[in-house]
Amino acid sequence: MAENHKAGEGVPPSNTPKAKPQKELYPMTSWKYDAFLHTFSVLVDLFFREVHPRGAWRVPRSGPILFVAAPHANQFVDGLVLQRTLKQEANRRVGLLIAEKSVHGFIGWGSRQTGSVPVGRAQDKAKPAKGLIYMPDPINDPTLIRGIGTDFEKDAEVGGMIFLPSIKGQSGSSVDIAKIVGPEEIRTKRPFTSQLSLFQLTGRDDIDSQGKFGNEDLTGPKDGYEGTKYKLAPHIDQTDVYKAVFTRLRSGGCIGIFPEGGSHDRTELLPLKAGVAIMALGTLAEDPNCGLQIVPVGMNYFHAHKFRSRAVVEFGAPFKIPDDLVEKYKNNQRRDAIAQTLDMVHQALSAVTVSSPDYDTLMCIQAARRLYNTGRKLPLPMVVELNRKLAIGFSKYKEDPRIVDLMDNLRDYNKQLHYLNIRDHQLSYARMTLLRVVFTLLYRVSKLLVLSIGVVPGLVLFAPVFVATKYISHQKAKEALAGSSVKVQGRDVMATWKLLVAMAFAPALYNLYSISLAVKVYQDNLWGYVPAAIPFWLVYVIAWIIFPAITFAAFRIGEVGMDILKSLRPLILCISPTSSYSVQRLRERRLELSTQVVKVINDLGPDMYDDFEKSRLVSDPFRDDGFLSSREESGIPTIRQEGESAVSSPPDSPGVVRRHTTRSSRAIPRNESFSNIGAIGMFATRPPSRSRSRSSSAGGGFGSAGFPVSGFTSLDSHEGFQEANNKIRAAMKERSQLRRRKSGVSLNDEESDA
Structure with a gap:
């Protein structure tokens, strides 16, 4: 429970009244929690082929923590995976916020065993209301909503919400009700701003993607437009929820929340609910010294709904809410404090999740990753990290002609793969001779039998x-x-x-x-x-x-x-005379696309990351062990300098010929040069950990010691070696002096003897 604080100095401890421990509304019993997870974690092992934790060493082992997890792509499975991972990797028990409508049956029983906090949600209680609604003056009075055949005085209430329907996969908008003017008029706390919602409420087709009207002289809806259907939800009192969360966090416990609200299957993060910010700020407002930290968690799935799929649970760096935001929250500036806190949470989640505007773009990003990482099998955490960096790059340069052309080519390539019903990595079979293909087919059929x-x-x-x-x-x-x-x-x-x-x-x-x-x-x-x-x-x-x-x-x-x-x-396609030519042509197309992907990344990468050459996740894809069987096949020239070994480079790509490196390191792949010597285990700045969470969650490869850290010094020049040599000599001299002091021999005696 919450710790007691002294009333002030000079007051005898015996006279200090002790605050009674506050009883939790939804208590967590340790043995029930552990027994539940131990029993039902087998479901995770059966359903998923692999759940890989990454960055679990970042989770503090004590103190209050608010875990914010996204995307919420797997309903109740998300909570079980998160709780299981935290217990195994960090030995932390976390109580989740769960929708109140789900607290029944087996799910309700399980939530009570793990100390979950039920939350009432407006969308769960929204019901269709009678009549239609529209905006009479969207230009000059955008918060006024008028109805036809409605009875807002009976059906709606101040503090409740109004929901618009979704259309063709686009989610409908919702706003809070600020005032009920009459049975056919209400005012909202904020106006509807999205293109879809304004179209639903006005029927006008002159609205751009930013929610701006093209013809502002027309202040009303489209002529003859009657309105749209809608839903109304009552006001939800969350006092008990916040009280339970504040009590748990102030007592040093952990709370887990999916700030997007309900689960979804979209490829981008939904707008975050204000509740996560209120919970963090409210806890610190009541107890500024509780030490609350927020840890972002990325729930990254590969085909989340499929049996025997894979997942990566990535923990980001914990952060604290600045004191000035807490003061704003306490001094009646809550809106600004909540908005800034939500921005911090969203930024932290963006660092551990992969987000794209739509499914088609996500498929193109994954295709680009496979083409860039030609012929190599990466660990799952590195796959997620590479997808994330590519998604950020594609989003930043989406208007660049090179990206536009590349995306069109990737879409066409994905369509051809879908038409042949094969996967990208299976195109490597086209390199095999006919005899070898037949032998491989017969061998695999017999093995399958x-x-x-x-x-x-x-x-x-x-x-x-x-x-x-x-x-x-x-x-x-x-x-x-x-x-x-x-x-x-x-x-x-x-x-x-x-x-x-x-x-x-x-x-x-x-x-x-x-x-x-x-x-x-x-x-x-x-x-x-x-x-x-x-x-x-x-x-x-x-x-x-x-x-x-x-x-x-x-x-x-x-x-x-x-x-x-x-x-x-x-x-079979490689053997068939009617399809072998198509497979071979698609493989050639893959080689061309791979060259284009690498060139675009090498061109734009240095603009995004100052340390692009050191921070790149994979080395030069054009090596003999990939699909590109030779540099001549890929059309990459070989650049030679006098007295140096050959260095391959894509044509006209910046940052390809590495400068400021020693000659001995130029023959090494770019991410394996002496510049990154700290990535080798024996030179790492931190020793390798025996903890499974640290070694496995970092996702590093050979010699990474669990942490992909930079080198402790640069050995790329004579000055670098001289600096390291001087530091070693100084350390040896200091150690020798300390040893002599302990033995009772002074430096003056030593000098006189000399």
Whole structure:
């Protein structure tokens, strides 16, 4: 609970009244929390092939922490993954904020075991209201909303919210109600500003993407326009929620929040809710010395809704709210303080998430990453980091002609891959000879047949669960999409429903299998194959062990089998006379695109990052171990300088010939030169950690010691070596003097002896 503070100096401790510990509204019991996570973490291990933590060493091991996680792309699975990762990597227990409408059934029981705080949300209580609404004067009076056939005095309330419907995948807007003028007029706290909302409320088509009207002489809606449908939500009192959060944080606990609000399946972050800022500022306003820190968490999924997918949970650097913002919050300047805090949180989340304006752009960014990182398999955290940097670059230079042309080419390349129904990395099969392709195909088919022996029994046993989870999850996705204004396809709820259905259906199904087997043994000893001495109840127990074991083995073997099965189609295409030419042409197109991607990145990269050459995540992609089998094939000239080894470089790209480096390091790939000597384990400024969270979460490769740190000095010149030599000599001299002082020999005696 919250610590007691002294009333002042000079007051005897015995006379200081002790504040009674404040009872939490939603308490967290440690053993219940640990037991729940230990039991249900197996769901994460079964559903995901890999959950990779990154940066967990940044999480403080003590003190109050407000974890802000985004994007909220996997509904209740997000919370389970976050809690499991924090407990395993940082030994911190975190209570999550959960929607009040979800606190029932199994989800409600689980939330109570982990000390979650239920939150009422306006969108959950919004209901369609009668009549239509429109803006009578969007130019001069944009906060006035007028209705036709409405009864705002009965249906609406001050402090409530008004919601507009979503159209064609675009989320509808919402605003707070400031005043009820009459049954057919209300005023909002702020005007609707988006292009879609203004179109819905005016029917006019002269609105640009910034929400500006082209013809300002026309102050009203379009002639004959009656209005749009809408929803109304009552005012939500969050006093108990904030009280519970303040108490938990002031007592040194942790709170986790998804500041976007509800879950969604969009490729960009939604606007952050003000609640996260109010929680942080309110806690510090009550106890400025509590030491509250905010830790951003990036929930990065690869196909979040699919079974046996992958995820990277990335923790950003913790930060504190400046004192001046807390003072503003306390001195009735809350709006400004909340806005600045939200900006800080959004900026921190942008550093641990990958955000793009739409799905098509995200696919182009991922294609660019694969083309840039030609022929190499990167660790998952590095894949996320490279995607993030490319997304930032594409967003910054989206109007640049080079980026526009590259994006068009990437879209066309993705369409060709989709048409052939193959993946980017599978184009490497086109380099193989026909004989080798045939041999590889036969070998993989035979391997697949052998693996099917271990897969088919478990697949048959679990098939009803697969069918049920797929059908129900798709139905729930449709329901969620119909009731949401921000979802695109409703895929954010699919993983949750797959797990819930499997948890309920699988035990019942395997119980049926076990009972059926026991009954058959009781009737005729399983056609005489089971000895009569074995009781049927023992058969039931053994069946409960064997059937799940067969299914689990099928899952693990099936992963390998699915990878092999997916690799057969490109091999068949390479053999087929009608499609082999298309695959070969697409591979040649890939080589051209790879050259273009590298050139654009090398041209624009130094403009974005001053230390581009040192901070780049992958070295020069054009090496012999990639898809580009030779430098001549890629059209890259070889530059030679007198007395130096050859250095390959894309034509006309800045920063390719490395300057200010020693001759011995020029032959080394750019991110492996002596300039980055701190990345090698034996020269790292911090020793390698035995902690799994530090070593695994950093995502570093060989010799990274868990931290991709820079070198402690630059050894690129004679002056650099001389500086290092002087420092070593000075340190040795100081150490020698300290040793002599301890032995009782003074420096003067030493000099006189000399």
